[in-house]
Amino acid sequence: MKIAAMGAGGVGGYFGARLQQAGHEVTFFARGKHLQALQRDGLSVESAHGNARLKVRVFEDPRAAGVVDVVLFAVKLWDTESAAERLRPVVGKDTIVIPFQNGVESTERVGGILGKEKVLGGSAYIGTRIKAPGVIEHSGQMARLQFGPVLPSQRAAAEAFLEACKGASIQAEIPDDIVRASWEKFVFLVGLSSATAVSRSPVGVVRADPDLRWLLEQAMRETWRVGRARGVALADDFVDARLKFADTLHADMKASLLHDLENGGRLEAPWLCGAVARMARAAGFDAPVNRSVYAALKPYIEGR
Structure with a gap:
């Protein structure tokens, strides 16, 4: 090809x-x-x-x-x-x-x-x-x-x-459903990118710290709720399953959002945590964790 x-x-x-x-x-x-x-x-x-x-x-x-x-x-x-x-x-x-x-x-x-x-x-x-x-x-x-x-x-x-x-x-x-599959990745990625970027730490640190693990989970739960509100058939236990999956990842793994932040590059936050906050607002509810992460990253969105 x-x-x-x-x-x-x-x-x-x-x-x-x-x-x-x-x-x-x-x-x-x-x-x-x-x-x-x-x-x-x-x-x-x-x-x-x-x-x-x-x-x-x-x-x-x-x-x-x-x-x-x-x-x-x-x-x-x-x-x-x-x-x-x-x-x-x-x-x-x-x-x-x-x-x-x-x-x-x-x-x-x-x-x-x-x-x-x-x-x-x-x-x-x-x-x-x-x-x-x-x-x-x-x-x-x-x-x-x-x-x-x-x-x-x-x-x-x-x-x-x-x-x-x-x-x-x-x-x-x-x-079978590429839209659902894309949202499944999105739910996990929003959580992982939010937690690793805000903490400037790899996933091993995030999952071992109870407060950062909470942030990871809540960012995913808000994203899951937005997907369901938009008609995406995400499983009821999807977030719990993704938390278990996070425990299997290489401890040094970082989301690309953190790599970009560390390198002083532009950030994809407006289309990740920022998008969740925007879509939640359009659906008539708040996504406070994603909204807060987006606010914390806004000064760095254009890079340095």
């Missing part, structure tokens, strides 16, 4: 590399020092699932790439609309775009620009970061993709990409 990774950071860089290793033609889009390093030295992946160093096809401008079959859309949430606009030259009649971002509004945001018939739902479960320009570091064992059609016409394309992922030894699945 011809695949493009719009955003060659932790998610796009890691999974794009695995797909290239399996023989697919992968094009990466990047900017700045990361782009320069990829052009000069190639892409390096450091992972318990196997290290790799690959010569890659990488551009800053998608107009240089040509039409592809699948786009892994993995830019930061603040860059969603502008990145979708830049993608137009690689999106052909049969191209599908799969957002692997952290929020639950990406399908609508990207679809509003490229056409809703082009955009599937997707979630990535992985702990990665750009360790240095051109280098992707994967922490822990988790590396999983969920994606699926939001329209019946998208199913064949989704299944074709699923086979490509399996051929690349990527743990991937098409869930």
Whole structure:
């Protein structure tokens, strides 16, 4: 398949590399020092699932790439609309775009620009970061993709990409309900990102401290309530199950929100804890924990 990774950071860089290793033609889009390093030295992946160093096809401008079959859309949430606009030259009649971002509004945001018939739902479960320009570091064992059609016409394309992922030894699945699956990730991610970012600590510290564990749980419960209010079929015991899952994660794991905060970068908080506060307000109730976390992070949202 011809695949493009719009955003060659932790998610796009890691999974794009695995797909290239399996023989697919992968094009990466990047900017700045990361782009320069990829052009000069190639892409390096450091992972318990196997290290790799690959010569890659990488551009800053998608107009240089040509039409592809699948786009892994993995830019930061603040860059969603502008990145979708830049993608137009690689999106052909049969191209599908799969957002692997952290929020639950990406399908609508990207679809509003490229056409809703082009955009599937997707979630990535992985702990990665750009360790240095051109280098992707994967922490822990988790590396999983969920994606699926939001329209019946998208199913064949989704299944074709699923086979490509399996051929690349990527743990991937098409869930029965991709909207619910995306919200399941969102509930957990909002809790994890809120607790790790506010405390400036990895998950091991969060889950061991009773007050931070409470914050993690309450941020998830508020997000779960918003999802249910919006008609998402989240299980009654979902938050309890996610708390148990948090106890299995590598103690040093940090949410990308904390990585960005530590590096002085822009934050995705408006589309995570901020989005929960906004959606709760629209539904007629308050989400005080997420609202408080968002308030605490607001001075850092634009980076330094």
